């Protein structure tokens with residue numbers, strides 16, 4: 001295990017604190033709230049997933065140019081075109097990385113992707129502050145990611161509350177049982193999706209057993225999304241057999257010349 005891997009989340013969060021300080025310098029919360037209120041109504045992220053999950057695999061297809069674990073994933077990168085490919089391939093929702101420094105993402109990709117299709121979009125970033133939540137709605141996001149490993153239970157509860165105030169859906173992400181305990185202790189009610197990320201943030205290895213091992217511990221009726229490391233139809237089948245019907249898939253689609261065909265082949 002390298003020190004770089006061990007510290008990736010801490011490194012990203014340190015950078016986020018700088019970005020938040022810069023955001024507070026260049027605008028006001030009132031201005032962000034004004035921009036958020038001027039957006040179209042959210043498209044209903046959890047509802048779109050639920051509708052697809054009734055009949056099979058519901059996929060959140062991710063627009064991710066690069067990542068800390070893999071470096072550059074796709075050189076030929078057009079967020080609007082990718083969004084249309086994913087919609088044509090049967091995606092339920094989109095995920096767009098807006099982090100610049102570690103994923104080569106950006107707000108402009110979320111804006112372009114959402115404008116190019118009719119799918120709901122999650123802002124995939126490292127959210128630790130209310131200003132980022134309001135900013136997510138201000139750029140048109142329909143859902144935000146809250147990563148349990150980056151938050152205390154009380155911060156998670158506050159940010160979840162702020163997201164609901166902005167009419168955003170929330171995907172709360174865990175990697176292990178301790179993070180599940182934190183989420184359950186935050187007492188969020190039932191108004192959130194629970195993402196189980198199969199990527200170990202220290203080794204960067206993915207194992208679908210991470211999702212399968214945690215299933216037995218989840219409260220009844222939890223809407224689970226399995227995230228990371230899904231690349232083959234057999235992976236999807238394995239999850240469906242265990243009752244997991246929601247998927248977040250990035251790299252395996254991003255590497256294909258025609259992501260629409262790759263997505264259709266993945267979900268059958």
Ligand SMILES: O=C(O)c1ccccc1NCC(=O)[C@H](O)[C@H](O)COP(=O)(O)O
Pocket residue numbers: 008062064067068069070197199201204206227228229230248249250251252
């Ligand atoms: O992808 C990474 O290398 C990564 C590193 C550190 C924190 C988060 C990271 N990824 C974010 C994700 O959760 C994935 O982009 C998402 O689940 C899709 O995974 P995949 O299908 O394996 O690209």
